[in-house]
Amino acid sequence: MSGNVQIMKKEDAIRISKEKAHLLPLVEIHMLHTVAGALLNRDFNNRHKVLHYGGTLRGRFTSQAVLHDIRFGMETEQDVHTKYLPEMVKNAVKEKAAEDEKVLQTGLKLVSQVFSSDKENKKKKDADVEVANDAKVLKTEQIIDVDRFTVDAYAETIIAMAKEVNAGAEKLQDAAKGVLKAMTTSSKDRPLSDVTALFARMSSDQTYSTVISPLMVSHAFTIDPYANDYDDYTAVDDYLLKSGIIVTDDDGCEINSGAAHMGSADISANTYYRYCSICQTILFENLCVGKPFDAVDELIEKTYKLTAYFAKQFISSLPSAKQTRNFAKTMPDAVYIDKGISMPAISAANIFEKAVVPASGKSVCDIGVERLQEFMDKSVRGCFVDRELTGQYWMSDRYDAPKNVSAIKYKDIDVIVRP
Template identity: 30%
Template sequence: MIIELHLLQSFPTSNLNRDDLGQPKTVTFGGALRGRVSSQSLKKAARSLFPEVGLAEGETAWRTKRLLLQAAHELTPGEGEPGEEEHAIVREALQQMGFGLDTNDLTEYLLFVGTGAVDDLAAFCRDHRERLLTDAEARKKEQNSKGAPKKKKATDEAKKVADRILDARRAVDIALFGRMVADNKDFNVDAASQVAHALSTHSVASEFDFYTAVDDLKPDDEAGADMMGTVDFNAACYYRYANLDTGQLRHNLFGKEAKLDEDDEDLLKRAVSAWLNAFIRAVPSGKQNSMAALTMPDTLLAVVRDSGTWNLANAFLDPVPGKGVMGTSTERMWQHFTRLRSFYGDEEIRTVAMASLSGDLDGLQVPQGEQVGNLRKFTEAVLGGAVRG
C-alpha cells in the first residue's frame, strides 16, 4: 500500500534552506526560476517532530559521528568528563568492530543508528574493559611510521555488537528514510518514504534585506551603525510531495518474514501516523529566528493506492502568473490529478482526501466523498484507507 501526500504551502519572507552562498535554494523548472527546499531539509524537519506525533525515544534514530564520545561518557563514573583511558577503550572497540575513526575520534562518516547504539557499545566496553585497554596499548606500540594503527581481525563478539549497533529494526527514522553504509552494503536499508524537493508553483526572484545594528552602550554624541550586512530571502508558494510504501516500512521495521504481534502492529500504525502528521507540520528551521515564516499548508491532497506514484509537479510546469497564487495552484493541482486519473485509470486508487483552507473545492468539482473539512478528518481518511488496504 502506498500513501501519497501533496501539499501547497505559502511562506512569506523566508530563507528556509540556503545554498553555500547563503541564498535561498532555487531550480529552473519549465524555463522559469523557482524557489526550492531540499528533500533533506524537509526530512530533517519531519524527523525533529517525531517525538511530538506519537513516537517514543527508543523508536527513533540518531545520525551521528560521535559514538565514541557518547560511549566514553557512559563509561565514566559520576558526572565527570571521560579521560584518555575511557577514550582509548571505546576507540579500540570501534576499531575492532571495523569502524574507521579520524584524528578527532569521530567516525569517518555520519552513521544512522538507533538510540540504543551507544548503550550497546558502552556495555561491550564495560564487559571487556581490561582486554580492550591492553589491546589499545598494544595497538599504539604497533603503529607504523605514519601513525596509522595496524588493522586486526574483528572477534566474533565484536562483530555481533557491531550488528546490534547497526540494527535498523524498530528504528522508525531509518525504516522511513533508509540508510547507506559505505563499508558494508549488508547494513544498507531501502527507504520506505520518497520525498521530493519542494518547488515554488510560480517564478521567484531572490531579494535581500539590508540591516544595521547599533551598540546600546554607545555615547549619544556618536552616530552611525556598529554592524551592517545583508540577508537573502524570497517569498513563495511551494508544492511539496512525499510518498510512503507501507509494505517496505513493515519489512524495514520487522524483517521480511516476521509475524507481527500486537505491539508490532501498534508500532507500524504509529509510524505511518507519525510520518503523515510530521510531514504536514514540517517547516525547515533556516533563518526562522529572524523571519518566523511559520506557516501551515493551505491545500492538502492525499491518495492511498495499491501501486503507482504520481508526483504532480508538472501541474506547475508553466509557472502560475499574477495574483491569487494559492487559489490557482490549488486548481492546477486538482485538475492535473484529475487528468492523470482519467487517462491512466484509477483502479489502484483506494482513497482520495482533499482539504483546502482557501480553495473552493465545490467549484473545482471535487467529489463530496473526497472532501474533508479539517486536519483530524483528513488524517483519519488517509490512515483509515491505508489500514483497510
C-alpha cells in the first residue's frame, strides 16, 4: 500500500491475469522469408550458422540475432540489458543524495560494499577503514535486464541505510546486509519496465527476481538445403596509389597494384521459416506487478500495444550482421498469424523436416507456402491438437489468402491482437 493507492503484488497480478484471460489471446506468427546474397548470422569462425535437420544441412539464424535489435530499440539508459547495475545505482545515489554530502559519501561506501566482488574487502570487520572508491567501476557477474524501478529501489534503500549508519544505529557492513535483505524481500513485487515485462529476465541473484517471458521465439532455419558460396574480397591501399609511392618486392618488382588485405566470408540465398508467439496473459501479469489496482484497464491496453509493437518489429526485422555490404532486408513472402484464448503454442517447423526443392515450375517459396497452408488446417483439426482459434490472418503481396482466412496489412496488426 502506497498512501491510499492499493498496489498489486505478484500474487495479485497472477490472479487478475487469470480473471482477464478471456481478453488476452495468445498470438502466433509464422513467416516465410526469402533472403538473397547474405551472411545473416555468423559463428566464431566467421561462417554462417547451420544445423542438420531432416538429414539435410540447413542455414539458420538465432532468435537473439533478431530480438537484440527489437529490445535495443525499446531500451533507455534506465531500462537496459547490462552488467553495470552498480554504476547505475551509484549515479542514482549521487543524484538523490546530492544535497547531503555526508549521506552521499556513506551511500557510495554502501554501494561498494553491496556490489563489490572483492572477497577480502567484504571480510573486513572494521567499518572505519572502508572507503568509497568512486573511480572503481563495479559490475554484476551476470548480464541482466535492469529497469529504473530496481535502480531507484536500490538507491532509496541505500540512502536510508546510510542515514542509519551516520546516526550510529548500524555498522557499514551490517547496513550493506540490510540493503541486500530489503531488496531480496521486495524483488518479486517490484514493478517492471515495459522492456523487462516483454523480454523478461533470468536472474541468479535474489535481489532482482526472475521474470517469466511472454515470448517464445524459434531459431529461424532454411526450408531448402543450405549451400553456401564464398565471398572472397580484397582491400586496396589507396594511399600508395594516390601518393605515387612505389613499393617493390625483394626482386625490385613493383607491387603497388596488389591487395593490402584479402579475406573470405560465407554468403547464401535461402527461404527461412520463422516463428514466434506472444502470450498476452503473461505479458499483462508482468505489467501488473507493482502497479495500482485501478490501472488494470490501462494495463490491458498497454498489453495490446506492446504485443502489436513486437509483432510488427518481428515481422520487419532481420539480423543486422554485415548489412552495409551485404544488405539483405526484403519483405516477407508470407506471414500467417493466428490467435486463441488459453491455447498452446504450436510451431510449424516439422512440416519442413523434408527439405524443399523446386519442382514442376514451382519455386522453393511456392512449395513452402503450400506446406504452410496445410499446417494452418492441421494446427486446428489435426489429431494432436485440441485448441480453438479465434482469428486467422494472412499477409502477403505474392500469395493469396487461403479460404476463410482474413487478408490483412501491416497496419491491421494493432487491431487483430485484441480478442
